[in-house]
Amino acid sequence: xxxxxxxxxxxxxxxxxxxxxxxxxxxxxxxxxxxxxxxxxxxxxxxxxxxxxxxxxxxxxxxxxxxxxxxxxxxxxxxxxxxxxxxxxxxxxxxxxxxxxxxxxxxxxxxxxxxxxxxxxxxxxxxxxxxxxxxxxxxxxxxxxxxxxxxxxxxxxxxxxxxxxxxxxxxxxxxxxxxxxxxxxxxxxxxxxxxxxxxxxxxxxxxxxxxxxxxxxxxxxxxxxxxxxxxxxxxxxxxxxxxxxxxxxxxxxxxxxxxxxxxxxxxxxxxxxxxxxxxxxxxxxxxxxxxxxxxxxxxxxxxxxxxxxxxxxxxxxxxxxxxxxxxxxxxxx
Numbered sequence: 001x002x003x004x005x006x007x008x009x010x011x012x013x014x015x016x017x018x019x020x021x022x023x024x025x026x027x028x029x030x031x032x033x034x035x036x037x038x039x040x041x042x043x044x045x046x047x048x049x050x051x052x053x054x055x056x057x058x059x060x061x062x063x064x065x066x067x068x069x070x071x072x073x074x075x076x077x078x079x080x081x082x083x084x085x086x087x088x089x090x091x092x093x094x095x096x097x098x099x100x101x102x103x104x105x106x107x108x109x110x111x112x113x114x115x116x117x118x119x120x121x122x123x124x125x126x127x128x129x130x131x132x133x134x135x136x137x138x139x140x141x142x143x144x145x146x147x148x149x150x151x152x153x154x155x156x157x158x159x160x161x162x163x164x165x166x167x168x169x170x171x172x173x174x175x176x177x178x179x180x181x182x183x184x185x186x187x188x189x190x191x192x193x194x195x196x197x198x199x200x201x202x203x204x205x206x207x208x209x210x211x212x213x214x215x216x217x218x219x220x221x222x223x224x225x226x227x228x229x230x231x232x233x234x235x236x237x238x239x240x241x242x243x244x245x246x247x248x249x250x251x252x253x254x255x256x257x258x259x260x261x262x263x264x265x266x267x268x269x270x271x272x273x274x275x276x277x278x279x280x281x282x283x284x285x286x287x288x289x290x291x292x293x294x295x296x297x298x299x300x301x302x303x304x305x306x307x308x309x310x311x312x313x314x315x316x317x318x319x320x321x322x323x324x325x326x327x328x329x330x331x332x333x
Contacts, residue, residue, distance in 0.1 A: 036149035042194040196316040204234030214267035
């Protein structure tokens with residue numbers, strides 16, 4: 001029985017999955033580079049396929065043109081708008097700090113602030129802000145990781161057909177059985193993780209555009225900083241909407257009182273309804289329709305193990321594991 005168990009495909013698959021997980025754990029210092037490279041390569045590959053279907057050009061030429069355009073736009077945006085956005089984010093932080101430290105005329109708000117002080121949430125906010133500042137202050141390391149991820153994804157797309165042919169040679173090698181299992185996990189990973197990340201990016205972008213328009217109508221200040229905050233929080237499933245509502249409500253109260261808070265709440269509810277009833281059904285499958293309790297549990301544990309990245313990749317990784325374990329139906333994401 002033991003011999004039969006050891007030679008079974010299920011046991012072999014579990015061992016190889018454990019080995020892959022162990023290797024990734026050893027490479028935890030390179031996880032940023034690995035995830036960024038995969039995300040860039042996956043999204044750009046989808047874009048290349050879309051352009052290739054509508055424009056008759058050589059594939060390599062399309063890849064080079066798209067990368068040139070995107071890198072050029074990113075460079076232009078960083079040079080022209082980064083100082084302005086940093087200034088707006090600084091003003092936004094000052095405005096939120098001023099609201100928190102000053103006494104309000106509203107009894108409910110004063111009670112809320114006093115309760116917040118008792119649970120010492122300010123200490124947690126300070127620690128989180130310090131971590132973010134420390135992370136983005138090391139711009140050379142982050143910039144190098146982004147540059148390497150873009151270059152690696154570019155080389156991958158330029159040589160994708162050749163890479164596929166070369167990788168398939170392992171199928172007839174002495175490690176063919178191991179290759180088949182790795183191929184199984186790779187296909188599952190691309191089909192679930194990649195497409196869920198793509199859907200999260202599209203949903204976050206649409207939410208950011210709609211929310212920014214609503215805030216512009218309500219005459220909110222620092223729209224650039226708020227847009228970045230909404231987009232980053234929008235990458236976090238479910239919890240991102242709740243987290244973004246608190247600073248928006250505070251700013252709304254400081255510029256227009258309770259009625260402006262009410263207007264912001266209505267706008268967020270409408271946008272969330274668009275996400276829940278229009279975007280999610282079209283971009284996601286039932287595989288990602290997790291209960292809210294499961295979503296928060298996954299986010300809490302993934303943040304603990306992966307840090308800030310866990311809030312973004314936690315749900316896609318969980319969906320990948322569900323697909324591997326065949327918990328849900330075999331439908332495409």
